[in-house]
Amino acid sequence: MTRYILNRLGQSLVLLVLVSMIGFAVLNLAPGGPLSQFALTPGMTQADLDRISAQMGLDRPLIVQYADWFWRLLRGDWGRSFRDSRPVLDVISGHFGATLLLMGTATVISVTIGTWVGIKGATKRYSIFDYAATVGAMVALSIPTFWFGLVAIYIFSLKLGWLPAGNMYTIGNGSFLDYAVHLIMPAMVLALVDVAVWSRYMRTATLDVINQDFVRTARAKGMTPRRVLMKHVVGNALLPMITLAGLQVPTLLGGALVTETVFTWPGMGRLFLDSLGYQDYPVVMGLLMFSAILVLLSNLAADLLTAFVDPRIRLT
Amino acid sequence: MSVSSTPGAISVKSAWWNSRTFRRFVRHRLAALGVVMVIILTLACIIGPYLLPYNDLYIDLRARFSPPLTGYHFLGTDPLGRDLAARLLMAGRISMLVGFAAMVLSTLIGATIGVVAGYYGGRIGTVLMRFVDAVLSFPSIFLLLALAAFIKPSPIMITVIIAITSWMEVARIVEAEVRSLRERDFIMAARMLGLSNRWIMFRELLPNAMGPIIVAATLTVARAILLEAYVSFLGYGIQPPLPSWGNMLNGAQQYLQSAPWLAIIPGVAITLAVTSFNFIGDGLRDALDARSDLN
Numbered sequence: 001m002t003r004y005i006l007n008r009l010g011q012s013l014v015l016l017v018l019v020s021m022i023g024f025a026v027l028n029l030a031p032g033g034p035l036s037q038f039a040l041t042p043g044m045t046q047a048d049l050d051r052i053s054a055q056m057g058l059d060r061p062l063i064v065q066y067a068d069w070f071w072r073l074l075r076g077d078w079g080r081s082f083r084d085s086r087p088v089l090d091v092i093s094g095h096f097g098a099t100l101l102l103m104g105t106a107t108v109i110s111v112t113i114g115t116w117v118g119i120k121g122a123t124k125r126y127s128i129f130d131y132a133a134t135v136g137a138m139v140a141l142s143i144p145t146f147w148f149g150l151v152a153i154y155i156f157s158l159k160l161g162w163l164p165a166g167n168m169y170t171i172g173n174g175s176f177l178d179y180a181v182h183l184i185m186p187a188m189v190l191a192l193v194d195v196a197v198w199s200r201y202m203r204t205a206t207l208d209v210i211n212q213d214f215v216r217t218a219r220a221k222g223m224t225p226r227r228v229l230m231k232h233v234v235g236n237a238l239l240p241m242i243t244l245a246g247l248q249v250p251t252l253l254g255g256a257l258v259t260e261t262v263f264t265w266p267g268m269g270r271l272f273l274d275s276l277g278y279q280d281y282p283v284v285m286g287l288l289m290f291s292a293i294l295v296l297l298s299n300l301a302a303d304l305l306t307a308f309v310d311p312r313i314r315l316t
Numbered sequence: 317m318s319v320s321s322t323p324g325a326i327s328v329k330s331a332w333w334n335s336r337t338f339r340r341f342v343r344h345r346l347a348a349l350g351v352v353m354v355i356i357l358t359l360a361c362i363i364g365p366y367l368l369p370y371n372d373l374y375i376d377l378r379a380r381f382s383p384p385l386t387g388y389h390f391l392g393t394d395p396l397g398r399d400l401a402a403r404l405l406m407a408g409r410i411s412m413l414v415g416f417a418a419m420v421l422s423t424l425i426g427a428t429i430g431v432v433a434g435y436y437g438g439r440i441g442t443v444l445m446r447f448v449d450a451v452l453s454f455p456s457i458f459l460l461l462a463l464a465a466f467i468k469p470s471p472i473m474i475t476v477i478i479a480i481t482s483w484m485e486v487a488r489i490v491e492a493e494v495r496s497l498r499e500r501d502f503i504m505a506a507r508m509l510g511l512s513n514r515w516i517m518f519r520e521l522l523p524n525a526m527g528p529i530i531v532a533a534t535l536t537v538a539r540a541i542l543l544e545a546y547v548s549f550l551g552y553g554i555q556p557p558l559p560s561w562g563n564m565l566n567g568a569q570q571y572l573q574s575a576p577w578l579a580i581i582p583g584v585a586i587t588l589a590v591t592s593f594n595f596i597g598d599g600l601r602d603a604l605d606a607r608s609d610l611n
Contacts, residue, residue: 014446015449015453018446018449019450019453019454022451022454026459026463026466029463029467135346138346138591138594138598139587139591141594142538142542142591142594143583143587143590144546144549144583144586146546146549146565147545147549147565147587148583150565150569150579150583151579153569153572154576154579154580158572158573158576250452250453250454250456251455253458254455254456254457254458257457257458257461258457258550262569272458272461273461273550276461276462276465279465284465287458288454288458288459288462291454292453292454295454295455296453
């Protein structure tokens, strides 16, 4: 087990270095490089630009710049926002909670519905329910999240007037109920794609388990189908889902960005777009790296959790 | 994947419409539906604009915000009084073309990296596949938006950027496929014949991995259309006056109350197109995968 953990940690570190290289490359892709925002200032001369470039250390070889940037990344010194000069990490963590709340709620919704649909589809294979779930999942995967959000706002806010069209809470009313009412629609919209993915995978995983010998043995012992399902099938079918949960994080983050835009939810995605609009590149870069690191960590956590729950992985 | 189509293997000549693959594909009614929908959408986008009474760029301020079915404005008009149907079809040309071109480009990149990684394996393979993992660690919309904001957006650049952020799936599939094909006898034979590595990779291995590549490519078209819609919706993709399904939705949110058709209609078009390609991809996967008979 220790060996597995060390191995997996090593892999994550290698990936972190590769991810940081890609991030650094993107940073240098910005037109005119990191200097671009100063170049637009009126009255800026080439001499000024050179001086700033030297101050920022941009006259050094790329590899030195990269090493320096990576080291500061590790130390948590991610630079300052151009917009309000606050440290980038502070700005990001100020928005992270809202995104986490949105993603967490969406995950709970999609796991609950997706697991149920997947198991039901697998146990009643080729039934009308199964076909409907299959087609429904494929359509759900094809609907653009932001458009689904717009339609939801049109129906539930504008036509029916049941739910607020955006924001996280009503100003001056921070009650739990108020938060919950604001959360429902964006969380459901974000969960849509995830439900589809989750139910598909859960169906396949359940089918894999159902055809195995130990399930036949359990049935042969005279266990009721329901008990077989609950005791032997569901638990084993959920194992690969831990990995899936980790793998879904990038999709979920991307979906959160779009959902937050439509619902003016004050999270990381909203911050990302605002920062792009202000050409606030340190925050853009910070968010890019932050989300990649989040993905790395969640994949690592998912793998370690799987190894912890499933002895078959630990031993190999 | 069947290897029976490789030269040298015994193959019974039969008409393509009689093959098991084709019959299974047709049996997949959703895929057939997808094909029909894609054909209809494509024809509509190519021919449609010539049949409509309005040009997509003709501004008529007297006819602003006409709801659908006002006179000859079948789908209504936008805030500038431009005919929505004409814009929708012209946008379809752009969106589907970008989706298709991005698919070709990303499949080329992915297949090349995948075949090299799978064929050489060892250190080269590990480095390449770790690189794939690293790119996959970025949520693709974040990466796409950052790149689109840095680079001056034109339809070609948007296509390139979408391809850059969506080749990884193909690379993974091809790598896995090639890794399993590498040890087969026909590759051994090709090596013994002294064929060059490049010949083996691109003339022997890739053709045999074609099935999974086609499936992945079809699904990539769907993905690329969606991604284009996302970036254009957020204002970093195709720039007006050039219409795309995504940028038609760009200003729609503020008119949601007064002119909801502006938001609903382009979204239906996107969903139709993306669903069709997803249906086709899914049907192809069932048709080409011999294992699907067992399930």
